[in-house]
Amino acid sequence: MVLPPITETGVVLNAEAADWRAAVRVSGSALTAMGSARAGYADEMIRMIEEHGPYVVIAPGLALAHARPGPDVLADGLAVVTLKEPVPFGHPHNDPVRVVLGLAILRVETHLASVAAIANIFNDSDAVGTIAAATSADEVLQIMGAGR
Amino acid sequence: MKIVTICGAGIGSSAILKVNAERVLRRLGIAADVVAADLATVAATADDAQIILTSEEFVAAIGKTYAEVIVVDNFFDTDELEKKLHRALG
Numbered sequence: 001m002v003l004p005p006i007t008e009t010g011v012v013l014n015a016e017a018a019d020w021r022a023a024v025r026v027s028g029s030a031l032t033a034m035g036s037a038r039a040g041y042a043d044e045m046i047r048m049i050e051e052h053g054p055y056v057v058i059a060p061g062l063a064l065a066h067a068r069p070g071p072d073v074l075a076d077g078l079a080v081v082t083l084k085e086p087v088p089f090g091h092p093h094n095d096p097v098r099v100v101l102g103l104a105i106l107r108v109e110t111h112l113a114s115v116a117a118i119a120n121i122f123n124d125s126d127a128v129g130t131i132a133a134a135t136s137a138d139e140v141l142q143i144m145g146a147g148r
Numbered sequence: 149m150k151i152v153t154i155c156g157a158g159i160g161s162s163a164i165l166k167v168n169a170e171r172v173l174r175r176l177g178i179a180a181d182v183v184a185a186d187l188a189t190v191a192a193t194a195d196d197a198q199i200i201l202t203s204e205e206f207v208a209a210i211g212k213t214y215a216e217v218i219v220v221d222n223f224f225d226t227d228e229l230e231k232k233l234h235r236a237l238g
Contacts, residue, residue, distance in 0.1 A: 052156035052187070053205035058164060058223035066160040092204060093221040108159055112184075115163040122224040123168065 003117040004078040004103065006144060010034040011137035014084040020054070020097070021046055023087045024065045027079045027102025036077025036104040044072060045102065049089070057091035061128045064118075066103040073104045076114065080140050082132050098132040121145065149180040149237075152194040154202040154210065158186030164223045165201050172230045178237060199236055201229075 010030045017023035028042025044067035049056055057063045079102035086096035101118070105111040121127050121144055134140045151169060155162035162184040169182050185193040187209055194200050197215045204219050218232050 048156050052209075055155060055203040055205040056161060058161050058203070059225070060222060062224075064160055064164070066157060068157045068159065103160055105159060111159055112163055112167065115160065116167045119164050119167045119224065123226060125225070 002114060003144065004076040004105065004111075004114045005034070005036070006078045006080065006141065007034055008137040008141065010036075010077060010079040010102075011140045012079070012081045013134065013137065013140070015081050016084050017087050020049070020063075020087050020089045023063070023081065023083055023097065023100050024049070024102070027065050027081045027100045030079035030081060031077050031102045031104050034077050034079065036073065036075045036079075038072040038074065041067060041072040041104060044068075044070070054089035054091040054095075057089045057094040057097055059122060059128065060094045061086070061096070061098040061132065062094070062122065063089060063097045063100045064103060065100055066105070069105055069107060073106055075104070076106055076111070077104045078102070078114075078118070080131065080144065082134065082140075099128050149178070149199075150197040151180050151182045151199045151201060152190065152197045152215070153182065153184045154187060154190055154194075154200055154206050155184075156187060156206075158184060158189070161203070161223060162186070165220060168223065168226055168229055169201055169233065172226050172233055175226075175230060176234060176237070178233075199233070
């Protein structure tokens, strides 16, 4: 099981976001900076939530922002954003969000293995808290098991 | 037995539910086929499913189904999943 590529560029710590849209946008910009997605991918991730509700908040404090594979995805990638102030997404149980993951995938068929790797990290209920408290990108990469 | 996990895109969150449901089913010693799908294909995919796993947002949109719809709050909490699947299948 391999994580989607995650790099220092894709880690943004203590981001200031006024609302959930801004928080998702930060993860989109990080994916763009990593070379994983075009700028328009952030809008697609936001549209998924506008259309279906805050279901991307899949665990307490954690949002897994993503859209479908498409022309805006350039390469598989995972961005990790911690928020300076937690932001409500409107989820009945898991608000407020402290950590936003931005996921870009090229092909549905091959993404199960990387999602399994994400589950391996976050099935540990301490993971969101330790990532939210991280003070360097390196620390986040270590926690994610992607450190060098 | 067939279990379908549903999210908006059919990737990402429904895939996490699939992965963790498979882990829990192994723990419970229950053999089942777990398929991740999106809302657009749920009618066809869940046609012969016994259980649909999803988040609260999608319950209304799933519409008429013979499957038991189970709402999962924390997709990474395998204990929650185990409790709910055990209650439905045990």
